[in-house]
Amino acid sequence: MTQRVTVSGTTPPTIPSSSSASRGDLTGCPWHDAKTKLRAAGLRPTRQRTALGWMLFAKGDRHVTAEMLYEEASQGKVPVALATVYNTLNLFTEVGLLRQVAVDGSKSYFDTNNSEHHHFYIEDQHELMDVPRSDVVLGEAPVLPEGYEIVRVDVVIRLRRKAGQPGS
Numbered sequence: 001m002t003q004r005v006t007v008s009g010t011t012p013p014t015i016p017s018s019s020s021a022s023r024g025d026l027t028g029c030p031w032h033d034a035k036t037k038l039r040a041a042g043l044r045p046t047r048q049r050t051a052l053g054w055m056l057f058a059k060g061d062r063h064v065t066a067e068m069l070y071e072e073a074s075q076g077k078v079p080v081a082l083a084t085v086y087n088t089l090n091l092f093t094e095v096g097l098l099r100q101v102a103v104d105g106s107k108s109y110f111d112t113n114n115s116e117h118h119h120f121y122i123e124d125q126h127e128l129m130d131v132p133r134s135d136v137v138l139g140e141a142p143v144l145p146e147g148y149e150i151v152r153v154d155v156v157i158r159l160r161r162k163a164g165q166p167g168s
């Protein structure tokens, strides 16, 4: 009996998340849906890709690092090398299935919500949270170098618990 890692605050796996794959193709079966999603992004749904896609996308919006996904795969008895997890996450990012959020030089999160939104990063807990879109007000865009345009604006607001608060 395999014990699954539970992720709090996410959508149950049977409800298809808002994805770029055409809704008509989604059956509610997470394995099938992962394959459909990969195909729609132009990727061949190999066994390992499908397994990792299934873990990533069947649980609603998530922020994972390669290490977290690797750990989860190991516990779920999915034999996959850490290098493969890295490669797959990068590949999924390249085709737009994931968004990469770099919080510092050594740590990158991959976000299954690829729409434009900003993040809180709680430094001492290494936790990334979405900022409700309406809560970030950006100032005027800076003057861009000649010949360039903005791809996207990523805001990471770094947090720490106030001194003297319970739980610190």
Ligand SMILES: [Zn+2]
Binding pocket: 063, 111, 113, 117, 118, 119, 129, 130
């Ligand atoms: Zn996010």
